[in-house]
Amino acid sequence: MTEVPEGRVRLRLDSSNVPDLQGARAVVEVLNHGLQVVERSSLELNKTLELALRSGVYAVRVNLPSGLTMTESVLVKSGKPAELRLSPQRPSAQGWFERQAVLKPAPIVEIGDLTATAYESLWMRLWARDGDQWDVVAASPEAGIASNDAVRFALRLPEAQHLLQVGARSVPWKFVALPAGTAVDVVMRPTASSTAVGHPILVDVTSDHLAAESLLGFLLVGNMRAAREVAAGGFEAEWLSNGEVTDPIPAAVAGYCLLRLGELDRLREWSEDLATRFDWMADGAIIHAWRLIRGGDGQVARLDALVQARAWLLTATGRGLPIYSEGLRLLLDGLRLFGADAEEPEDGGDDAVVEALARMRRYSLAAQHGVQTVTFAGAHPDQPTPEAIVGLPEDRTNLVLLRDVPMTGRWPVIGGWLRDGVVAGERLLAGRRSVRVQPVGDDALSRLAAATAIPVTTGVGRFVDLEVWEERTSGGSPLAEVRVILGPRRPRIYQRHGETPLRYGQRGALLSRDPNRPSELEAEVGQDVIAHLERNLWME
Amino acid sequence: MTSAEGGSSVPLFLDTRRSGPQTHVLAIGVGGYRYLYGGDRFDETPVGDRLRFRGLRQLSSPPRSALAFAAWIRGTDPNRWKAPLGTIDLLVSPAPGEPELASGLRRASLTNIRDAFIQWYRRCNTDSGNVAIFYFCGHGLQAGDQLLLAEDFGSPDDEWRAFAFETTRLAVERCRAQTQCFFIDACREVTSLTLETPSNAVGPLRAPRVKDPIRCRHHLTIQASAYNAQAFGAERDTSHFTRALLRAFNGGAAVNTENGTWAVDTGAIAVRIYPLLGMDDNQDGEQQRPDVVVSEPTALLWLTGPPNVAFTLDCDPSEAVAVASLACEQMPGGPRIVRDQRAALPWDVELTAGIYQVEAGFDNSDYQSASALVTMEPPATRRRLIVRLSGAARPIPLRTQAERTGENHG
Numbered sequence: 001m002t003e004v005p006e007g008r009v010r011l012r013l014d015s016s017n018v019p020d021l022q023g024a025r026a027v028v029e030v031l032n033h034g035l036q037v038v039e040r041s042s043l044e045l046n047k048t049l050e051l052a053l054r055s056g057v058y059a060v061r062v063n064l065p066s067g068l069t070m071t072e073s074v075l076v077k078s079g080k081p082a083e084l085r086l087s088p089q090r091p092s093a094q095g096w097f098e099r100q101a102v103l104k105p106a107p108i109v110e111i112g113d114l115t116a117t118a119y120e121s122l123w124m125r126l127w128a129r130d131g132d133q134w135d136v137v138a139a140s141p142e143a144g145i146a147s148n149d150a151v152r153f154a155l156r157l158p159e160a161q162h163l164l165q166v167g168a169r170s171v172p173w174k175f176v177a178l179p180a181g182t183a184v185d186v187v188m189r190p191t192a193s194s195t196a197v198g199h200p201i202l203v204d205v206t207s208d209h210l211a212a213e214s215l216l217g218f219l220l221v222g223n224m225r226a227a228r229e230v231a232a233g234g235f236e237a238e239w240l241s242n243g244e245v246t247d248p249i250p251a252a253v254a255g256y257c258l259l260r261l262g263e264l265d266r267l268r269e270w271s272e273d274l275a276t277r278f279d280w281m282a283d284g285a286i287i288h289a290w291r292l293i294r295g296g297d298g299q300v301a302r303l304d305a306l307v308q309a310r311a312w313l314l315t316a317t318g319r320g321l322p323i324y325s326e327g328l329r330l331l332l333d334g335l336r337l338f339g340a341d342a343e344e345p346e347d348g349g350d351d352a353v354v355e356a357l358a359r360m361r362r363y364s365l366a367a368q369h370g371v372q373t374v375t376f377a378g379a380h381p382d383q384p385t386p387e388a389i390v391g392l393p394e395d396r397t398n399l400v401l402l403r404d405v406p407m408t409g410r411w412p413v414i415g416g417w418l419r420d421g422v423v424a425g426e427r428l429l430a431g432r433r434s435v436r437v438q439p440v441g442d443d444a445l446s447r448l449a450a451a452t453a454i455p456v457t458t459g460v461g462r463f464v465d466l467e468v469w470e471e472r473t474s475g476g477s478p479l480a481e482v483r484v485i486l487g488p489r490r491p492r493i494y495q496r497h498g499e500t501p502l503r504y505g506q507r508g509a510l511l512s513r514d515p516n517r518p519s520e521l522e523a524e525v526g527q528d529v530i531a532h533l534e535r536n537l538w539m540e
Numbered sequence: 541m542t543s544a545e546g547g548s549s550v551p552l553f554l555d556t557r558r559s560g561p562q563t564h565v566l567a568i569g570v571g572g573y574r575y576l577y578g579g580d581r582f583d584e585t586p587v588g589d590r591l592r593f594r595g596l597r598q599l600s601s602p603p604r605s606a607l608a609f610a611a612w613i614r615g616t617d618p619n620r621w622k623a624p625l626g627t628i629d630l631l632v633s634p635a636p637g638e639p640e641l642a643s644g645l646r647r648a649s650l651t652n653i654r655d656a657f658i659q660w661y662r663r664c665n666t667d668s669g670n671v672a673i674f675y676f677c678g679h680g681l682q683a684g685d686q687l688l689l690a691e692d693f694g695s696p697d698d699e700w701r702a703f704a705f706e707t708t709r710l711a712v713e714r715c716r717a718q719t720q721c722f723f724i725d726a727c728r729e730v731t732s733l734t735l736e737t738p739s740n741a742v743g744p745l746r747a748p749r750v751k752d753p754i755r756c757r758h759h760l761t762i763q764a765s766a767y768n769a770q771a772f773g774a775e776r777d778t779s780h781f782t783r784a785l786l787r788a789f790n791g792g793a794a795v796n797t798e799n800g801t802w803a804v805d806t807g808a809i810a811v812r813i814y815p816l817l818g819m820d821d822n823q824d825g826e827q828q829r830p831d832v833v834v835s836e837p838t839a840l841l842w843l844t845g846p847p848n849v850a851f852t853l854d855c856d857p858s859e860a861v862a863v864a865s866l867a868c869e870q871m872p873g874g875p876r877i878v879r880d881q882r883a884a885l886p887w888d889v890e891l892t893a894g895i896y897q898v899e900a901g902f903d904n905s906d907y908q909s910a911s912a913l914v915t916m917e918p919p920a921t922r923r924r925l926i927v928r929l930s931g932a933a934r935p936i937p938l939r940t941q942a943e944r945t946g947e948n949h950g
Contacts, residue, residue: 033871033895035846035917036796057871057895059915067811073895073913108829222810222832260835262757294754306750329833336685336707340747361684365730370831386730 007055008081009074012048013062013088020099021045023210024065026088027218027226031059042229045088045102050081063226064088065103065217097150100187103217104204104372111149111202112192118170118200119190122151122402123392127175127381129161129280129320134381138398141186151402152187159248160280161320163381164203171200172388175381177323177374179207179249180280188402198368205373211235212250215257216372219326224261231257236266243269248278249323255287256326259294267291275312283327285316290330293337310338310353317356321363321374321381328367328374332360550646553630554614561669562626563840564717565613566660568688569606570648570678571599572635575694580636585694592733593694598635600775602677605725605782606632607641609675612786620842622719622803623671627663629656633678633691638776648678650690650701657708657745661715668755670717671840676705677779680726683734686763687742688726700741707744709761714752719838721806725764725781758838760806762813763831781830784816785809789840791847792816792919794893797839802846802893807837816919846893849916854886855900855907856924861886864927865901870894871913891916900925 011028015021028049030039033056043049043062053076061071074082088102114122126139141153155164159181166188167173178184185206191198206213211230218227231254239247239254251274258267271291274284289312292305313334322328335357338350366384368375378384379393393399553567574581577590578598585593610630618625631648632641646652664672679689685704692701709722764781778786793808793816810832817830851868855861866879866887874894879887899911910927 031796031915034796034800035893035895035915036798036800057913059895059917061915061917067814071915071917073915075913222807222834224807224810224834224837262836293750303751332684333706333710337710337748337750340707340710340744341750357684364684365682365735370829386735 006052007076007078009051009053009058009060009076009084010048010081011043011051011060011062011084011086013043013045013086015045015088015098015102017098018046021102021210024099024102025211025214025230026065026102027063027223027229029061029063031061033057035059040225040229042232060084062086062088063218063223064101065214065221065226066101067105067217067221067223068101097187099185099206100204103206103210103213105217105221107189107191107202109198109202110192112190112200113148114146114151114190115148116190119168122166122168122171122188122201124164124166124188124400124402125393125398126155127163127165129381134163134320136395136398139400141400146402150187150189152185155184155186157181157184159278161282161323163321164205166201166203167390167393168201169392170390172377172390173379173393174199174201174203174368174375174377175384176203176205177321178205179323179373181247182249183208199375199377203375207249209238209247209250211238212253215250216253216324219253219257219260220370220372227257228261231261231263240270243273245270245274245277248274248281248284252281252283252287252324252327255283255291256324256330259287259290259330262294264291264294275315279319282316282319282322282331283324285312285319286322286327286331286334289313289316289334293334309334310350313338314352314356317360323373325367325369325371325374328360328363332357332364335360551644552627553610553642553645554625554628556618556624557626557663558624561623561667561671562663563621563623563671563673564626564660564663565610565628565673565675566656567606567610567628567630567675568648568653568656568678569602569604569630569632570676570689570691571601571603571638572633572647572691573598573679573689573693574691575696575699578636581695584696586696589694589696589699595731595733596679596689596693599678600635600638601777601779602725603632603634603638603641604777605677605779606630606675608778608786609677609723609782612789613673616841620844621671622839622841623667623669626670627660629660631656648690649692650703653690653703654745661712661746664712664717664720665715668716668718671719671721672712672715672717673721673723674712675723675725677725677782680705680724680728680765681734682728682730683737683742685742685744686724686726686728687734687737688724700737702742704742704744705763707748708746711744711746711748713754713756713759714748716755718755719758719806719840720756720760721840722761723764723781723785724762725779725785728763728765757836758806759833759835760810761831761833762810765830780817784813784819787816787819787919788813791843794843794847794918796846796893802843803839804841804843805837805839806834809840810834810837812919819920847918848890849893849918850888850920851891851914851916852886852888852920852922853898853900854922854924855910856926858886858924860900860902860905860907860927863902863905863907865899865903867899867901868896868914869899870896893918898923898925900927902927902930906930 013026024045025042026045028041028043029037030051030053032038039051041049055077057073057075059071059073061069063069070086072084072086074084076082088098124139125136127134128137139155141155144153155178157178157180162178162180163175164178164186165173165175187204189202191200191202215227215230218230235254239245239250245251251270255267255271255274267287268291271288275288278284289309292309292312295302295305313331316322316331322331335353338353339357363376363384366376366378366386376384377386377388379389573579573596575585576582576593576596576598607630610628613625614628616625630645631652632645633648634640646656664670676688681687681689685706687702688705689702695701705724712720788809789804791804793804793812794802795805795808797803813830813832853866855864862882862884864882867876868889868891869876877889877891893916895913895915897911898914899909901909906929908928908930910925912925914921914923
């Protein structure tokens with residue numbers, strides 16, 4: 001028998017931004033000329049995989065967690081290895097989108113433009129759960145980058161449930177669950193106005209554990225062969241030590257994957273540890289509950305295991321929300337199971353389960369599915385609703401604005417002279433902005449306004465007080481000057497001197513005009529704020 | 541061919557039951573909604589309900605889609621299925637004015653659906669090797685579960701003539717059939733109607749019992765539309781999703797398995813259903829991303845050989861394709877296929893899956909001949925061969941690596 005000579009293939013998947021994809025995995029499949037898989041292996045980006053193959057023609061298929069696949073054909077001969085270098089970047093993607101191209105499914109909708117009117121006053125705020133309470137907490141976005149089609153920044157979050165809430169002038173508010181205890185990379189992209197599908201802002205959230213993110217990607221796109229490959233191959237060692245979970249985020253992702261694959265034995269060792277020790281997250285409790293429900297293949301689950309499973313599902317509900325959509329699906333399914341049983345008269349009902357199911361169904365109704373982390377619409381984390389709430393929150397504590405707002409033509413009510421050419425801020429996420437008021441008239445007030453350019457230090461997109469000095473005249477004589485402050489709380493109106501708040505709905509008090517006082521404008525606000533002003537200040 | 545379980549004397553669409561593992565299909569297509577606008581009993585619908593249900597109209601596509609799905613399966617070789625084809629039950633409700641698509645079919649009232657489901661469940665429950673396939677096409681709404689509406693939805697006696705899909709699926713997971721597929725071709729919009737629906741208004745076709753073990757090992761659920769979105773279907777035609785599904789079964793979701801036999805498999809259907817939807821001529825299909833939940837993949841349908849692949853060959857620059865002699869030769873040593881005549885458009889050709897040497901030859905032309913190895917993978921492969929100008933007088937256009945290698949972006 002003739003010895004078939006062996007050849008080699010050397011494969012490398014290059015990213016243009018190496019640190020950004022450190023640890024991300026692709027799954028490589030080598031197919032023979034009949035397209036039968038002869039080799040399947042997980043490959044870390046920017047590392048080289050060398051495979052020994054018999055001489056012949058092969059196809060090398062690279063599966064990315066985003067669902068993208070790249071196939072290259074190669075002739076393998078003895079001697080020099082065949083070299084294959086592939087790049088996962090989509091042709092149109094910018095360098096800092098590469099992570100999305102590798103890890104997140106490509107949006108089915110066209111990407112729009114953040115400068116469109118709908119995205120004016122695009123804002124976000126961070127909610128954290130402390131005990132049973134959700135509170136807005138300070139967000140400190142780092143490493144912000146922005147362009148007209150995306151905003152990207154990082155958040156460092158302590159171990160607690162966190163939700164990012166976003167909204168804008170015409171963008172319904174939505175919450176996105178964040179994996180905590182890790183640096184979280186957030187990318188927001190607008191959808192084109194012509195697109196009627198889905199929410200107008202796409203939010204991709206990525207933890208810094210890119211192997212887990214890869215697994216999550218494969219899970220979402222339904223590539224279970226690739227998911228199994230990533231879940232094997234030393235992945236567990238990155239977050240499991242002597243049966244103890246050392247990092248709950250990758251553990252939760254692995255748990256969801258193993259449940260899908262039916263590999264319950266691999267869960268047995270640590271699912272209870274994940275559920276018990278990381279009580280700030282609901283995911284561990286859900287995974288452990290389902291491990292108990294499923295018991296073993298074809299085996300009747302023990303009754304005490306079912307009792308425990310029910311308790312863990314209720315525990316999960318009490319802990320708030322799972323981070324991952326797979327968790328929400330499993331939590332609902334688990335509660336449906338026990339709920340359906342509870343509805344049988346002979347079992348006497350199960351109020352706790354019925355109540356938990358009703359609560360989670362409200363989230364399900366408001367949820368966006370087909371995304372990796374739990375995403376739902378609403379004004380408050382405890383009040384999910386599928387109804388659209390738009391605009392700027394009334395309570396602006398810790399609100400972060402992500403988009404500057406051109407103010408052209410938005411101020412006809414206040415003063416009457418702020419019409420054209422007024423731009424608040426020039427860059428997204430810039431720390432310092434200037435505002436120049438360009439008058440359209442030739443009166444003294446307009447000239448005064450024109451002389452004013454106020455630099456404002458705002459931090460990274462942080463909402464700042466808006467101050468509008470407004471002067472009114474009566475019969476040609478200036479009568480009043482009112483400063484309006486849109487602070488982190490409700491808009492307030494102050495008299496020019498003394499700063500005594502006026503009542504809403506009351507026109508400014510009559511004060512003497514101070515012509516030496518410059519007009520000032522510090523603002524990053526949209527039409528909703530203006531509408532608020534109109535409602536609260538000038539509508540009698 | 542009559543139902544042997546009792547309860548219904550209407551024959552199944554296919555009944556080749558015998559002992560041992562088999563594939564059992566239940567397909568439901570609801571286009572005619574009797575109590576909704578345009579229905580034959582719309583007059584009986586209270587005025588208030590007419591307003592509440594005004595967004596729901598008669599549909600022409602679901603009956604055709606369900607029939608297309610069931611008829612395609614019936615037309616296959618029964619022994620090519622992972623578990624030989626056993627039964628197909630088909631319930632269809634055409635809209636008023638629409639033709640009866642096949643004779644002797646039961647209408648998809650909730651009572652009939654429930655009856656058919658119970659019988660189907662029993663058939664699936666006979667053997668762990670069974671394959672259970674559930675297909676529904678019609679109106680759907682998203683409440684706590686996805687609610688799938690029967691033809692008598694809106695009836696004055698009981699307006700919520702519908703069933704809760706997810707809870708029904710949880711019940712089927714307890715069935716002995718270890719391979720279970722659910723294809724739901726219906727909308728999932730959250731409307732004011734569903735918001736006001738009491739959570740217990742719509743129940744499952746069978747309540748799951750938590751004490752029963754989960755026996756399903758290979759599970760595939762595809763809901764044609766993403767949550768709070770619509771599924772689409774052209775009027776009087778098979779729906780986009782069902783067309784994509786049939787393309788998948790026709791080889792679009794085929795893989796060459798470990799034993800060297802090509803098969804349509806649940807894992808490949810899960811991964812390829814979205815690109816298969818994108819192949820639809822109708823642009824609506826491209827904005828419909830299905831929700832897929834899949835577990836351990838398994839083969840469903842064995843193929844007799846490699847599937848066909850729709851291959852499109854172009855040149856870069858594209859002007860070169862008009863003067864090129866194009867050919868494909870399967871490797872190693874397979875047949876050579878040559879484009880009949882030169883044309884300005886890219887060459888579309890059907891090839892069997894495999895690896896090919898693809899060539900663009902030029903006689904007395906400005907271009908140099910070029911060739912490349914290309915993998916033809918189902919469902920479709922495109923390739924632009926980069927050709928150089930003779931004498932390299934002008935540079936070739938720059939292409940990114942991804943463009944050059946991106947043959948099958950799944």
